[in-house]
Amino acid sequence: MKNSILLFLACLLYASGFAQQAQENESSEIYVKPKLVVGIVVDQMRYDYLTRFYDKYGEDGFKRMMNEGFNCKNNHFNYIPTYTAPGHTSIYTGTSPMNHGIIGNNWYDKELKTSVYCAEDASVASVGTENKAGQMSPHRMLTTTFADENRLFTQMEGKTIGISIKDRGAILPAGHTANAAYWFFGEDQGDFITSTYYEEELPKWVKNFNSSKKAKSYLKEWDTYYNIKKYTESGDDLNDFEGGFKGKETATFPYDLKKLSKENNGFDIIKSTPYGNSIVADFAIEAIKGEDLGKDDVTDVLTVSFSSTDYVGHNFGVNSKEIEDTYIRLDKDLGRLFKMLDSYVGKGEYTVFLTADHGGVDVPSYLHSQHVPAGYFxxxxxxxxxxxxxxxxxxxxxxxxxxxxxxxxxxxxxxxxxxxxxxxxxxxxxxxxxxxxGxxxxxxxxxxxxxxxxxxxxxxxxxxxxxxxxxxxxxKPAVISYSKTGSTHGTGLNYDTHVPLMFFGKGIKHGSTLQKTEVIDIAPTISGLLGISFPNGATGKPLEFLLD
Missing domain, CATH: 3.30.1360.150 (Gyrase A; domain 2)
Incomplete structure (x- = not known):
């Protein structure tokens, strides 16, 4: 009898210890603490760019995310209209425009009786330029982002920095409480700027970056990264469906950007080439170092939006050699960003997600030439x-x-x-x-x-x-109100709603799914990973199946 009691007590203690260990494991799964969360949005990236250009990618960018992380292959936007500002906002707030209020890039204000821009703010001043391009803030966004919630959770110790070519791509993801947001101002300047919403003066590292004249170094020849004959995943270089640049008769490689910049608004031409993504990657790397992101045990957030993919898509279309080359080069830029994170923050100490703010339609005039229903409105x-x-x-x-x-x-x-x-x-x-x-x-x-x-x-x-x-x-499907060259977006059809969603790094499983996910699920997933409050308007659900 005594031996039976002892055996029962031993089993009870063992079971209790096992339960405690299971509870600890569950707790560690819920509350992962990466030193840095990096959110990447690729502007106008269709999901099929991952698969169509797969053989042209290296091992360190898109493929690394697929090979080491989790790939949601059936990820969609859950609303109309699919534009840049609503896209970025929905990704980071975890809800759709009906709640966060960013219903377009611009919209008609029924009270003011005029059109307003999503980020314009006359109450703040430009920093880094005398142009009004710096008079921007997130004041029209009605809800918080997960970056805001991380700041509140950490008593404002966790930093948030937003970076993009576009002001809205830097400002809206970073949220209301961001330490800073920086965007590129071209024309005759070629600098990253901000507004007094964040700070009265550019930090020294930003001034140093602007003084290095990095933008000037990208006013060079743009030719294909590989021999153009290898670009078999896109259409003919010379065709009737692309816009091109002023000062060049045909939209064909190569492009002398220094020469063409004189007729294409100076440094602004960089935006419409893969070098716009490269300078954003350059700046993001300097931001990580300049702000000491991921260097302590308090989670920081870096939001990076690669917008040049959108400019190239609008100009040349989704089936162009130019779009293929842009993604081949973006893959290289992602690779060097990830390698920098490995060395500076530490491999396995950061978490990354990558998605897009919308997709893009094939040029309707091209579709029409292939007997696919399409047209113009x-x-x-x-x-x-x-x-x-x-x-x-x-x-x-x-x-x-x-x-x-x-x-x-x-x-x-x-x-x-x-x-x-x-x-x-x-x-x-x-x-x-x-x-x-129509x-x-x-x-x-x-x-x-x-x-x-x-x-x-x-x-x-x-x-x-x-x-x-x-x-x-x-x-109607593939009917757009746009020029007869180049691609656009905005609908609720698959070519606009189906975008990549990949996670990798600390707390993320390796795998993939064809289960339907939505972009509003991203912010709750990151919030769940960090153990912080969901953004206050979030309606998406955490994707628990990808959390390690």
Whole structure:
């Protein structure tokens, strides 16, 4: 009997120890403390750029993330419109425009009766330039980012630095509490700048970087990294579907950037080449050193947006030799950034994720040449036809205040004065628009509250009651309002919503999934990894299957 009791107690102690060990293991899985979290957004990166150019990539960039980390192969945006500012904001806030309020790059302000830019802020001054390009802040973003929550959690000890070619790509991800955000100002200057929202003067390391004239070193020849004959994953170099640069008759390699810069706004030409990504990588590496990121036990956050991919895509299109070369070179830039993190922060001591703010459509004129349904939408013709309908139907020509971002803003004051019913008018306009050439889908705003089909769900997630319009419309697949050269984006179709999502580093498993994920899941996943509060408006879910 005594031996049985002793055996029972031994088993109980063993089980208790096992449970305690399991609890400790669970705790360590939930609360991983990387010294640095690096969030990377590649502007206008379609998912298929990972697979289409795979054989051209080295082992240190995209492939390293796939080989060492976790690849979410079926990752999508969950809203319309798929533009840069909403994309960056949704990634870092963990919610969609209906909550964070960044409904476009620009939008019509119904109170001010004018178009506003997502980051403009006249209450702050430029730092690093006399140009008003520095008068920017995140004040129009309504919710926090995971970087904000990390700052609050660490009593403001954990640093946050945002970097991009574009102001919105640096400012919105870094959040409201960032130590700094820096963006590139071209023209005749070629420097990284900021605003007094963050600091009154550029730090010494930023001044040193600008003084090094790194931008000037990129005003050189842009030719293909490999022999152009090896670029079999893209179309002919000479074709009718690309824009090119002023001062050069054809959009073909090579490009003398120093010579072309005179007719292409000086240093701004760098933005539309892979060297815009290279200078961002250069600056990010200096930021890590200059700010001592990842050098203590308090987690820091670095947000990096590579925007030149977007400029190249808009100019040359998603099937161009130029876009292939840009991604081959970006892969090299990622490789050297990761190697620097290995040596400076320590391999296995940092966590990285990489995604995109939207994808991009194949040039419709190219698709049409291949017998794929596609086309172009004439905005002026559309507006004239709609104005004529409104005048005939309601006897007034000023009932529409604004048409932008595929949204119609009605003059509610005038509607009230005429004793017209707003919902009835929205429905009448929807009934009219659906008959127009190029229009695929129309939604009165009042109907979004009732849910509906997949398109309505995307529209609803992108609809902010205080900021969005009264009637929303979508164009047919591969029909765009844009020039007949180059690519664009903005829809809820797969070519715009399907983007990469990869994690690697501390706390991340190795693997992949075809399970559908959404970009709003990224911020809750990082928050869960760090054991901090989710961003205050987050609606996404942590991707626990990729956490180690």
């Amino acid at each position: 004439d905005k002026k013709e559309f507006k004239d036809k709609l104005d004529s309908f409104m005048t005939k139907k309601y006897g007034a020509s000023d009932l529409i205040e604004n048409i932008s971002n595929n949204q119609i803003f009605l003059n509610r004051k005038k509607i009230s004065l005429l004793n017209l019913n707003l919902e009835s008018m929205e429905q009448e306009i929807a009934n009219e628009l659906i008959s127009y050439e 229009i695929h889908y129309v939604n009165p705003a009042f109907s979004l509250s009732s849910g509906g089909n997949d398109i309505e769900a995307l529209l609803k997630n992108g609809y902010n009651q205080k900021r969005s319009g009264d009637v929303l419309f979508q164009l």
